[in-house]
Amino acid sequence: MQLHISPSMRHVTVFPGKGVREFIKFKVTSRRLSYKMVIYSLLFMTFLLRFIFVLTAMDTIEGETQCSSLGCIGKRLGPRMWRRPDSASVTVPEEIYRVLEGAEPDEPTAGSDVPQTLEEFIEEMKSDRTDAKTFALRLRAMVSLLDQKTRVAKIQEYLYRHVASSSIPKPLHCLALRLAQEHSTNVGARHQLPAPERVPALVDPELYHFVLASDNVLAAAVVAASLVANALLPGSVVLHVITDRKTYAPMQAWFSLHPLAPAVVEVKALHHFDWFTRGRVPVMEAMEKDRAARSHFRGGSSAIVANVSEKPIIVAAKLQALSPKYHCVMNHIRIHLPELFPSLNKVVFLDDDVVVQADLSPLWDIDLQGKVNGAVETCRGADKFVMSKRLKHYLNFSHPLISKNFQPDECAWAYGMNVFDLEAWRKTNISVTYYHWLQKNLESDLSLWQLGTLPPGLIAFHGHVHVIDPYWHMLGLGYQENTTVEDAEKAAVIHFNGRAKPWLDIAFPEIRPLWAKYLNLSDKLIRACNIRA
């Protein structure tokens, strides 16, 4: 008998003895179900109940001498354990439930005499004269051990998923390298962006200015292509691409080789901005402190893994919190929009995991009513799974600093596509508040919130958000697959927030084409890097 548990615990499969074709698939549906209960119920279903069934149903199919199957073992064990002497009926003895539901045994270790596998367990039950209590105790010990192993496997799976979603897949790496090469060898890949005659557009507040911060050329290419392709007045679109030092050459090369005229595209690295080089940037300092704090966060990674009472997904999340991804400056760049674009009044900030599917110029007609940030809410809507986020889901309301300043049930809103009124913003303390709270979180050992840039954003923009129609921004395409293509097609901007980014292998195949259709598959570079629709 083999017990196979996929690391995600979504599928538990039991293969009964050799050659037996039938197997039982056990789907774990409730998210609340602990994996220990899953294993117990599984064992009960397939093991204990099978014993009982087999016992009552068959007697003579196997010879006593070659006892190799469950049925046979059941036959040997069974009458002692499951059949009441005075009756023909068969039940699981109370004693077994009592032991299994009782207090935890001491942590079993892999080296002790605990059966390591179901096979060993069966072997033991076969050879010894076993009563119900011993049976249950040994079963419990084995399950605890399996439990431990599963836990480790689960943490690993969450981390693998994290790596899968944050490491650079080969085609993207290839694209960046090819573009860097083009940049150094091909004059055509080094055009000034934008062309000199369009430079005035960069500071013309009458045009539609979009800001895209990304270190992923392919993602940025799709956002830009989709934005311009759907604009009614592409000549009025100005796209400001902000990237980091290492991605600057490839990014510049891409947009140089793929101009989106008549739209205006500017590519700048962070270090090209005046305010950044002038040195009075709290962001660098804050990020450095944040990095240091996180690396010691609750004893570092080994302490996090060692805490067995913590759920695997939390362990994985804490380990992720140590990842460099969460304290890079690019992540926090949007909090500096007023300084980055001193001559503009209004911009739309796009994340690089979105696809634009409609003309976005009407966003400039929305009256933000004096508010700074036009965003979609994330607590109302037909999709209950995606639209269930309130402040309490991001902030720790057990902390007095949070509970005395905010309401747990207040609706949250989303980053991804936001209209920012920079003029209104400059009259507020939003950026200062942002850093103030980053600092507070560091001082309280990251207990106000643990991950991400949205929580401090929710705090800093508190009272400065104007809710816009959900049509403008549809969320969730990167973490759940039951958005229908028809629904997604109706949204102005779709957002692949979550792990399943459309440029990764783990993307959801049904909705990926909505992204891939903005790739030109006959393009030389796209083909050379094996990027497929």
Ligand SMILES: *[C@@H]1O[C@H](CO)[C@@H](O)[C@H](O)[C@H]1NC(C)=O
């Ligand atoms: C282990 O995790 C539990 C559950 O979240 C938590 O209450 C406890 O403080 C943690 N222990 C350590 C040493 O971090």
Ligand SMILES: *[C@@H]1O[C@H](CO)[C@@H](O)[C@H](O)[C@H]1NC(C)=O
């Ligand atoms: C900005 O912060 C300062 C000091 O905290 C405060 O005095 C001032 O009123 C704030 N300004 C606005 C517009 O909130």
Ligand SMILES: *[C@@H]1O[C@H](CO)[C@@H](O)[C@H](O)[C@H]1NC(C)=O
């Ligand atoms: C939330 O805040 C409380 C009170 O400071 C703290 O004890 C707890 O550890 C925090 N929770 C998390 C998950 O950090």
Ligand SMILES: *[C@@H]1O[C@H](CO)[C@@H](O)[C@H](O)[C@H]1NC(C)=O
């Ligand atoms: C969508 O899928 C998730 C799991 O991916 C599920 O929990 C949720 O109930 C589904 N929502 C709808 C509306 O079917």
Ligand SMILES: *[C@@H]1O[C@H](CO)[C@@H](O)[C@H](O)[C@H]1NC(C)=O
């Ligand atoms: C796609 O790329 C090919 C080859 O570079 C080019 O000739 C063609 O015009 C491009 N198509 C679009 C729609 O940009």
